[in-house]
Amino acid sequence: MAIDVNSKVCGSRETRIGSITGYSGTLRDIGEQIACSGCPGEKKRCFSQAAGCASGCALAQASEINDVAIVHHGPSGCAAIARVKPAFELLAGAIGRDRSHFAYTCTDMNEADTVFGATDKLKETILETYRRYRPKAIFIGASCVSGVIGEDLEGIVDDLKGEIDIPIAPIHCEGFKSQIWASGFDATYHALLKYIVKPPRKKTNKVNIIGFTAGMAWNTRADIIRMLDVLGLEPTFLLAASTVEEIEHLSEATASITTCSTLSSYLGIGLETAYGVPFVRSLQPHGIIGYEDLARQLAKVVDREYEMEAFLQKERAIYLPEIEKIKEQLAGKSAMVAMGPNLGANIARVLQEFDMKIEHLTAWHFDKQYDDGSRPKALQYLIDNSPNDFTYAVNHLQNFEFMNILNTVRPDIFVSRHPDSAIWSMKIGIPGYCVYDEYNVFGYKGTLRFGKTLLDLILNRSFTENLSKHVRLPYTNWWMKQQPDTFLIKD
Numbered sequence: 346m347a348i349d350v351n352s353k354v355c356g357s358r359e360t361r362i363g364s365i366t367g368y369s370g371t372l373r374d375i376g377e378q379i380a381c382s383g384c385p386g387e388k389k390r391c392f393s394q395a396a397g398c399a400s401g402c403a404l405a406q407a408s409e410i411n412d413v414a415i416v417h418h419g420p421s422g423c424a425a426i427a428r429v430k431p432a433f434e435l436l437a438g439a440i441g442r443d444r445s446h447f448a449y450t451c452t453d454m455n456e457a458d459t460v461f462g463a464t465d466k467l468k469e470t471i472l473e474t475y476r477r478y479r480p481k482a483i484f485i486g487a488s489c490v491s492g493v494i495g496e497d498l499e500g501i502v503d504d505l506k507g508e509i510d511i512p513i514a515p516i517h518c519e520g521f522k523s524q525i526w527a528s529g530f531d532a533t534y535h536a537l538l539k540y541i542v543k544p545p546r547k548k549t550n551k552v553n554i555i556g557f558t559a560g561m562a563w564n565t566r567a568d569i570i571r572m573l574d575v576l577g578l579e580p581t582f583l584l585a586a587s588t589v590e591e592i593e594h595l596s597e598a599t600a601s602i603t604t605c606s607t608l609s610s611y612l613g614i615g616l617e618t619a620y621g622v623p624f625v626r627s628l629q630p631h632g633i634i635g636y637e638d639l640a641r642q643l644a645k646v647v648d649r650e651y652e653m654e655a656f657l658q659k660e661r662a663i664y665l666p667e668i669e670k671i672k673e674q675l676a677g678k679s680a681m682v683a684m685g686p687n688l689g690a691n692i693a694r695v696l697q698e699f700d701m702k703i704e705h706l707t708a709w710h711f712d713k714q715y716d717d718g719s720r721p722k723a724l725q726y727l728i729d730n731s732p733n734d735f736t737y738a739v740n741h742l743q744n745f746e747f748m749n750i751l752n753t754v755r756p757d758i759f760v761s762r763h764p765d766s767a768i769w770s771m772k773i774g775i776p777g778y779c780v781y782d783e784y785n786v787f788g789y790k791g792t793l794r795f796g797k798t799l800l801d802l803i804l805n806r807s808f809t810e811n812l813s814k815h816v817r818l819p820y821t822n823w824w825m826k827q828q829p830d831t832f833l834i835k836d
């Protein structure tokens with residue numbers, strides 16, 4: 346199960362670590378199953394709606410790097426999932442970085458290519474992309490089509506070595522290989538570890554911070570820099586607006602930390618396995634409990650626990666009285682959470698910190714463990730500390746399932762992390778909160794901001810209620826009364 350950074354591919358989450366996309370039960374039940382048998386059984390669906398493709402996540406991650414080009418080797422329809430976010434353009438501008446060498450191109454494979462292959466087309470596209478944009482590295486994004494016809498991406502990398510003097514890295518994110526889009530994160534991080542990260546020449550005081558949005562909003566970057574300064578450390582924010590040069594030096598860092606272990610476990614464990622960079626296995630820094638756990642565990646790595654404790658106490662004095670006031674108003678309100686498995690568990694814990702009642706948690710997939718065999722810490726914390734058992738479901742964004750659950754539970758608020766899911770709750774009159782930027786809930790300040798927003802949304806319902814009166818749902822009353830696991834095949 347150990348990560349081999351030199352292997353050609355990293356494999357899917359299903360095959361490597363037994364992750365699943367189908368389950369319906371309760372938090373305690375899934376906790377007992379992983380404690381006893383080590384694995385909740387995968388329940389297949391006899392009907393499913395469209396779900397995300399792993400290459401979308403893989404290439405979205407690679408697209409965050411400032412000075413690279415992505416050559417998507419597939420039909421142009423696959424490239425339609427490209428998530429090249431203007432936000433990263435803005436972030437790069439805000440922190441004074443040049444993103445003009447970034448490019449996303451596609452080989453536009455057609456029917457003839459599926460018969461005769463398209464390696465010449467791929468080579469030409471790589472060369473032209475390099476000539477036009479001069480990136481510092483090129484990623485080749487695989488697709489179902491390039492995978493099914495067995496295109497030799499590594500052979501093409503070898504062929505081009507004499508012509509292009511930058512790393513060219515295949516990302517094996519063929520959509521058919523995994524139902525879990527998080528497998529795409531691993532495919533990209535495997536490519537970084539294999540082709541970009543260099544062995545360390547010296548140790549630095551850098552901390553690799555692996556997250557989705559790199560603290561784009563609310564000036565969170567400044568808060569993180571301030572916290573790390575207490576420990577004599579400096580951040581390398583990954584991957585948004587990062588550079589190839591920064592990634593080359595990840596092996597020299599003092600430690601790696603993360604805002605989401607679903608996203609980052611492969612890179613964190615890979616850097617630890619290959620280069621001895623400690624991966625801090627704390628709760629994620631959401632809410633008071635998560636933030637303090639991360640801060641204390643990181644302080645332990647550099648032996649500065651006393652300094653960190655003094656810093657935390659000072660910050661507590663500023664923010665906790667206000668957080669307590671919000672808590673009084675939120676206490677007893679109910680919530681349903683639907684997100685990726687790790688952020689979902691973290692956000693559910695934060696809601697419980699406000700004395701809110703979790704009625705249901707849906708995870709877009711389920712990891713019982715990571716590549717080092719460790720249990721996801723946020724999930725285990727929730728299992729051990731949740732004041733109530735609640736229903737727990739796993740579905741890869743099966744809208745019809747979570748809409749059924751949402752309509753049954755009818756919480757005071759629905760908290761998700763994908764804008765397209767948050768809008769659905771509003772269609773049935775339930776306020777929805779999309780925690781898109783995970784730094785929204787970072788530290789004491791983020792927790793206070795999160796609580797205030799929750800309260801605003803719960804108390805100001807008129808927009809949601811009016812909207813729901815004018816929406817015609819695609820789901821019938823009949824479906825809303827069925828069991829949400831109707832289409833999961835029973836043992």
Ligand code: SF4
Nearest residue numbers: 398400423488489520
């Ligand atoms: S890689 Fe496969 S699953 Fe993904 S968008 Fe292309 S055809 Fe669809």
